[in-house]
Amino acid sequence: MTQHPLISVKNLNVHIDGHHILKGVNINIPDKSVTSIIGPSGCGKTTLLKTFNRLLDDTANVKVSGSVLVSDEDIYAPDAEVTHIRKKMGLLSQRPYPLPMSIYDNVAYGPRIHGVRKKSELDAIVEKQLKDTSLWSEVKDRLHGPAAKLSIGQQQRLCLARGLAVEPEIILGDESTSALDPISTHKIEDLFVRLKEKYTIVLVTHILRQARRISDYIIFVYMGEIIEFGPTEEVLLNPREELTKQYVKGFIS
Amino acid sequence: MGIKKRKTEETIFKALMVLACIMVGSSLFLIVGTIVVKGLPYLTWDMVSKIPQGGFYIGEEGGVLNAIIGSLYLAGGATVLGLCISIPISIYLNIYLKRGSFLSKSAKLAFDVLFGIPSIVYGAFAFSIMIWMGVRASLLGGVIAVTLLIIPILVRTLDEVIATVPKELKHAALSLGATRWEAAKVILRQIRPGIYTAVLLAFGRGIGDVASVLFTAGFSDNIPIYIDEPAATLPLAIFFQLSSPIPEVQGRAYASALILTIIILVIVVVSHFIAAKQTKHNI
Ligand SMILES: Nc1ncnc2c1ncn2[C@@H]1O[C@H](COP(=O)(O)OP(=O)(O)O)[C@@H](O)[C@H]1O
Ligand SMILES: [Mg+2]
Numbered sequence A: 001m002t003q004h005p006l007i008s009v010k011n012l013n014v015h016i017d018g019h020h021i022l023k024g025v026n027i028n029i030p031d032k033s034v035t036s037i038i039g040p041s042g043c044g045k046t047t048l049l050k051t052f053n054r055l056l057d058d059t060a061n062v063k064v065s066g067s068v069l070v071s072d073e074d075i076y077a078p079d080a081e082v083t084h085i086r087k088k089m090g091l092l093s094q095r096p097y098p099l100p101m102s103i104y105d106n107v108a109y110g111p112r113i114h115g116v117r118k119k120s121e122l123d124a125i126v127e128k129q130l131k132d133t134s135l136w137s138e139v140k141d142r143l144h145g146p147a148a149k150l151s152i153g154q155q156q157r158l159c160l161a162r163g164l165a166v167e168p169e170i171i172l173g174d175e176s177t178s179a180l181d182p183i184s185t186h187k188i189e190d191l192f193v194r195l196k197e198k199y200t201i202v203l204v205t206h207i208l209r210q211a212r213r214i215s216d217y218i219i220f221v222y223m224g225e226i227i228e229f230g231p232t233e234e235v236l237l238n239p240r241e242e243l244t245k246q247y248v249k250g251f252i253s
Numbered sequence B: 001m002g003i004k005k006r007k008t009e010e011t012i013f014k015a016l017m018v019l020a021c022i023m024v025g026s027s028l029f030l031i032v033g034t035i036v037v038k039g040l041p042y043l044t045w046d047m048v049s050k051i052p053q054g055g056f057y058i059g060e061e062g063g064v065l066n067a068i069i070g071s072l073y074l075a076g077g078a079t080v081l082g083l084c085i086s087i088p089i090s091i092y093l094n095i096y097l098k099r100g101s102f103l104s105k106s107a108k109l110a111f112d113v114l115f116g117i118p119s120i121v122y123g124a125f126a127f128s129i130m131i132w133m134g135v136r137a138s139l140l141g142g143v144i145a146v147t148l149l150i151i152p153i154l155v156r157t158l159d160e161v162i163a164t165v166p167k168e169l170k171h172a173a174l175s176l177g178a179t180r181w182e183a184a185k186v187i188l189r190q191i192r193p194g195i196y197t198a199v200l201l202a203f204g205r206g207i208g209d210v211a212s213v214l215f216t217a218g219f220s221d222n223i224p225i226y227i228d229e230p231a232a233t234l235p236l237a238i239f240f241q242l243s244s245p246i247p248e249v250q251g252r253a254y255a256s257a258l259i260l261t262i263i264i265l266v267i268v269v270v271s272h273f274i275a276a277k278q279t280k281h282n283i
Helices: A045-052 A082-087 A103-113 A119-132 A136-142 A152-164 A182-195 A208-214 A232-237 A242-248 B003-042 B045-049 B065-096 B102-116 B119-133 B139-163 B167-175 B180-190 B192-208 B234-242 B247-277
Strands: A005-016 A019-030 A034-038 A062-070 A089-092 A170-174 A200-204 A217-222 A225-231
Touching (some): A005 A045, A019 A200, A019 A217, A019 A225, A034 A045, A034 A208, A045 A062, A045 A170, A082 A089, A089 A152, A089 B167, A119 A136, A119 A152, A136 A152, A152 A182, A152 B167, A170 A182, A182 A200, A182 A208, A208 A232, A225 A232, A232 A242, B003 B247, B065 B180, B065 B192, B102 B139, B167 B180, B192 B234, B192 B247
Parallel strands (some): A034 A200, A034 A217
Antiparallel strands (some): A005 A019, A005 A062, A217 A225
16 A cells, blocks of 8 residues: 555444454555445444444444554543544445435535535535536536435435535445436446546445446455455456455355 | 226226225315304303303303413414424434434434323322422413423424435535534424424313313413413303303303414414415524
């Protein structure tokens, strides 16, 4: 890894309900790149992603040990400010969940809670983010209409715009295209590739082709352990570990 | 199973379902019909615009305005007070606490138990509080009793409504850096129609309940002005009028029941109307 790591995980262990879900995870996620987390379902991909923005805090009976450094700041430190940590990361979930408000208010929500009040400023943010997510031309005439009336693909891009509006450093995606049609999927993938100029992107995916198309690095997780981490081509085409080889060939799923 | 047997089964169950619907529909029709037939002749303008003259038990003059106002005050006051207490409780249990945490589970169980307690017990409990506080039977006492009665209804209904909101919506707000209170506000927006349902159930229960106000609100022929004055309620007015030996007074009981039914009907229609208008932005 030549680049400086933006997220640095050190000896992370997660227990949920007494089950050891993540086992001694050590990983350095490079800045300004797309990293995909792959692995069979139930192996802990979502859990790993949720430790990055501390959404895991919302689950009962969770025990987290070890540390996660984001820009050299330990987000599990006792004095860490959780809203501040989450503001640094946009999250794109499996299905889009627009807030129950208008398209405009969805994008303006984040800036508003973080103190932007001036209408002209909010207007500018909304326009910029909608343009960056290629939604502007599709929705500019109904900015004050309900976000729920958009198509699923448009909603997912709106959720991305909403996340970008708080100016995060990192974008987290948890199988963010799995509910979308091929064209919408393609649009989101294109956006990820475009956005990595400015952001660090970490995606969970179970589609190997997608991981190959858009990611620079791949993390292969199996039963809560990181089996392999490296550049995409290496991990997918020339894996070092036997387990990775079997997974990539489709023998384990 | 052969296709013939499956079809017979389907036919039998369809018949049972239709039968159940007819039974429910006709009993509703019978109840409303009885009240209308027996009460409508006595439903004069005086009934809704005047306080009773000559006492409830024997009076054939005047109206039940005292009980209408008393009931509206009681149910309205208790609903407002109940909401002020239950919304924070529901937010705390569902949004502040982690999903499935021990405290939230035990609190929900406790509210289930409270939900099942008969209203006379709430009346008796509120009565003992009133004695302890030195409050006599009054509007205030009645509001306390009815509030206690409807809090479990409100909390449980709000709980169920909040449970229909996907946890990802809360996570969406949190991941934008929202505090839990800000996330709660997003969820409250989402469940606004459900809040009207909860209000409707609570108000309906509050305005119709007799046992909780029996000792706590007292009864008075006058319209209460201060909250430490006793207040009449429609259900109690119906009870007193029905126990009168005079047929005219009994007829007035049905007219009072009709008024109570109309109030509830208006509340139902209005809250449905408001709720329907609120769903515009919902996911
Ligand atoms: N809230 C929870 N309570 C109990 N077990 C959980 C919870 N969340 C995840 N798990 C368990 O953790 C493991 C990993 O889950 P997850 O991270 O969602 O896997 P993936 O995203 O790779 O499919 C699974 O075995 C799952 O059952
Ligand atoms: Mg998952």
